[in-house]
Amino acid sequence: MPFISKFQRQTDYNRFPSSTPIVIDNGASYFRIGWAGETEPRVVFRNIVQRPRHKSTGETITIVGDHDTALLRYFDCSRSGPRSAFDNNVVCQFEIMEYILDFAFDRLGANGSRIDHPILITECVCNPVYSRSKMAELLFETYGVPSVAFGVDAVFSYKYNQLHGICEKDGLAICPGFTTTHVIPFVNGEPVYKGCCRTNIGGFHVTDYLKQLLSLKYPHHMARFTWEKVEDLKMEHCYIAPDYALEARLFQKGGKEAEDKTKRWQLPWVPPPTEEPPSEEEIARKAAIRERQGQRLREMAEAKRSSRINELENQLHGLEFLLQQLGQIEEEEIPSFLSETGYTSKQEIESTLTKVTLSLRKAKGEPKPEQAENEEKTDSSTSEKYPLINVPDNMLTPEQLKEKKRQIFLKTTTEGRQRAKQKRVEEELERERKTQQDEERRLENPQLYLEQMRSKYKELHEKVEQRKRLKTNGGHTNGSSTSGGVGRGERLNAAQRERMRLLTTAAFDRGKGEDTFGARDEDWQLYKLMGKDNDDDDDGPDEDEAELARVCSRLQEIDPTFVPKPEPTPLQPATAEVPNVRPLTKEDFQIVLGVERFRCPEILFHPNLVGIDQAGLDEMTGVSIRRLPSKDEALENRLTSSIFMTGGCSLFLGINERLEAGVRMLRPCGSPIKVVRALDPVLDAWRGASIYAASLKFQQQTFSRSDYYEKGEEWLRRYQLRYTL
Template identity: 65%
Template sequence: MPFISQIERQTDYRSFPSSVPIVIDNGGSYFRIGWAGESDPRVIFRNIVQRPRHKSTGETVSVVGDHDTTLLKYFDCTRSGPRSAFDNNVVYQFEIMEYVDHPVLITECPCNPVSSRCRMAELLFESYGVPSVAFGVDAAFSYTYNQRLGVCDKEGLAVCSGFNTSHVIPFVEGEPVFEACCRSNVGGYHVTDYMKQLLSLKYPQHMAKLTWEKVEDLKMEHGYIAQDYASEVKLFQNETKEAEEKTRCWQLPFTPPPVEEQPSEEEIARKAAIKERQGQRLREMAEAKRASRINELENELRGLDFLLRQLENVNEDDVPAFLLSTGYLSKQEIESSVAKVNQSLRKTKREQVELEEKAEAATAEKFPLVDIPDNMLTPDQLKEKKKQIFLKTTAEGRQRARQKRAEEELQREKQNQLEEEKRLENPEMYLEKLRTKYKELSEKVEQKKLLKTNGNNTNGNSTSGGVGRGERMNAAKKERMRLLTTAAFDRGKDSRQVKDIDPTFTPKPDSGLCQPADVPRARPLTKEDFQIIMGVERFRCPEILFSPNIVGIDQSGLDEMVGISMRRFSPKGQGLEEKLTSSILLTGGSSQFPGLSERLEAGVRMIRPCGTPIRVIRANDPIFDAWRGGSSYAASLHFPEQTFTKMDYEEKGEDWLRRYKFRYTL
């Protein structure tokens, strides 16, 4: 059952005479305020304050408690989160808390530091003009209230586990004995925080969903105290059926991705048809384009043919004039362009163009000028010769490269054959050899990585050298690049080779790179990926009440605290101690965990001598009993005797306030 804030504007303020005290339970998590004598507080809200800035006007506003989120959208909450006035269980920010003409009874923590008490009194007197104030301890009010209800005896122990702290306070004759009380700084806050951290570490992808409020709800709803942590956890470790029943699962809102993996037959057929049609259209377009191109080329060819034929008919003398009109320089040029057009025609007609071979065959004819000495040539021819020489050398180079490639191919083939032979000869040994090689290589890579990280560290430590920042970066970058390339090269080469031969081989995963808890991206997300499963967490988090060392708080747990409180208790009458343990009252918000009273009883039984009567009782209402106790107390006629006024405060001063002691029994 989560706490519910109840904030409603109260309209009957004027109907109460000014003698009616106001009772405030100023708790770490919730603030409860109401009139003395009533059974329930009037207003309850989370004891936090937020000072957001109004988005348009820029004014800061104090928002007390948790409000409607719809209201908060007008404010910019990014600058200031919610704050509590509490440091541990002591109020330290008084600004947060602000004319009230009623006596006030307000709760405080046991042994509240005087300065804190002073400030609270100052605040109540000066800013609110309160006529008189009384301070009381919430746990004591809860105890006296339950005592009146007959739940516990006059002598007893109050175990109060609150939001920030837990207390054990012994009671004698209905009065708390603070000399023997004991406090540990573990409370509901720590439980919730621990749970929040654990869950967000377990499900990093749902971190945003795990808000403080939600986790608190989870804690209230599912948290319980194990009777014996070790045996309870064994259940989960052995994956028993009992554990399965105890596991809770929180399904986050999840909408399956639009179904696309199972399209119907028709759908597939339809899609294929569409694809086919599109392909067809493309092919047709390409075909048309090709046809038009062929047509064009053929036309050109015909034109050139016609030109050649015409050229034959023309007289020798008229040839230059004719050529001039056509735009060509010589017959050879026309012929070469005919060849060119022919070639492209063949290409477009997709005929095998054995161009290279032909070119090779024609090398000799193509470079006719190369072998003729220079002195026999005209300047033009000389130019031509140079060109031809260049072309020839490049062609030769190309041929050489081709030859080399062929040779390499041959070599590789040979090597492969050799390997294959070796493999067939003794497959086991071969495999083993490959494996060792792989291991060596991977070790080398690993070492390089290690070296790199270490090297970086030393780099970082000795930056004071003359090397500039940019250069250092460059060196590091270079090193990284080199490592990456070698690693990639080694890995690729090896795994490919080995996989052919050894099907059981799996390349070593790179450690430290994969995140196990992350949702694998390869498969589509399922409902299970949006579940928050709480098994061990259900009792692991509340367990910190009994062993605070789990969260690194070096203090004793609740059961030991009872023992310590008993030890600190000075009037050692045998009867009294037994009386104390036979009425242990559990109160405070964190005492609501199921199993707490049984566990506490078992714990106390271990500490106390054999045969001691032990009775652990849960308070009637662990949350509101403190306020109700205060309310009924303040309603009694003797209450004004316990209050002090502003005059008292100013006359008697701080030291008096330090010794101010409240009597709970009237």
């Protein structure tokens, strides 16, 4: 079975005799294995297994413990996540446990699947017989170990620290582990299992709670909060508050003390590149590029102009040649000759010749002579251009009637264009005159002119806005200058209110007796009245809006501080502001740990914060003391004078002081209370087991494979390790 791991395989396995036991600390969080008598375990890894498939070959790979995240990109992990053999603190998944033991023995240096060394393996307090028997079956049947011993990890840690004078023979061992917390009383150096108690709260719940809080606080950085990183943040920054309520009020008020207790985790952040002003060389290069582009455009325009001039000159020569031909032929042959050219008369050819001549002069840039303009105007107004207009219809043939209609249409269109052109010229002259007058007024008194323009803009803006508001509200303001009425009638304009009045009147008149609406012709006049739009609010708003636009444009020219007001519409009363998008800074990539530092580990003392209705650490000590068979006050005082803390969660700052204060509230006044912590809460359990397995009397505490085959599971039910040898 292929394994992937960053741990190197041990090479001195064969140097140890078969009588040397192998010590295993099988914790729910970490797995530790080593040789008896040594001070440190040989192999330590997380007690999880993952079995993904390779993306290219499809081969299943077993990943045990910690793994390199960069390596997982070659595997499909969508169907196989990290799995643990534990359910709370009891081993239930022995298939996963077999993968873990295979990996542990392989890293220890074992050759083959047979292990010829006695094994001391740790378990939880009051481990179920089913779990113990399945573990024994796995060790005896699969690996062929000669003998096995089961012990409690917290007891080994207590005995190890007792040898170093940290705790006494009588005391309480509190072990807040990964998923559970145990309290074990000790009397004369031996654990009293009848006084044990357990709470389903541990370091896993603290880490998970911190991960949830950070994900809710920073949802845009959720991918950064991996389990390993949150675990590191928990162990580095979290602490136990002496008084949770007082600490929470301190952070609620803020201040320097709360700021000092706030920690920040800086995420990777790359500042955006600063835009430096272009150098002189860059400016010169861009100017040269623009000059080349302009030159190319000018050349293209000149080529297009030359082509246009050549085309007009050819057309002009053709028209002149056509007129010469008309002068040489007889009058009777002119219609047949013109039918081949596409023109209807000699006047049309001359008019086209004049237009082409003017277009050619314009293309060449020559000034337009006044005579040509007068001739064009005169020609457009004379009837020679349209000879059939004044001829009666009874004197014309059907073809000439069609031509007459066409000439009438051309004349009307031409005259309309001329009138529109003349009107535009007059309006332009009027605007220039007004602009000149405004400029003269501004030069005479600039300050007065600016004030007048501002007041005029304000007046016009209010007038236009009032008209739109009246159109929306139906003429009602309810004493307020803002838009929007109270009732439905105030949201209707005049035409809609008139329709409603007509409908109401008709319904009232026909509401009594038989419905005879439609029997008379006058009834149908109602539909005609309803179809009319009598709203006079729309009359004449164009002039005010045009004048408002002109004044606004003028103010923008003469007043750099002028900001035009937004113009609300009936469908959009207020202009939505564009959100101010600012570039991300270094502070946006900071994770601030404030109240989360003490709020997460507080669940060890108040599990109800995460929905677990069980006792906290301080209450568990009282429960354990009450469960003791003998009610001796002197014994209770000895127990509380040696409260021993072990396990990963005992590393939180302030947990000893908080636990001592909590126990003091449960015990009578004057009771001796002392809380101590293990030398190494994480590894002391394995070290105590290593010292125990190195004793000469250890073989008397194990049971062999032959005993297992002979006595079976019932013998395991009565099996109990004696820790004082």
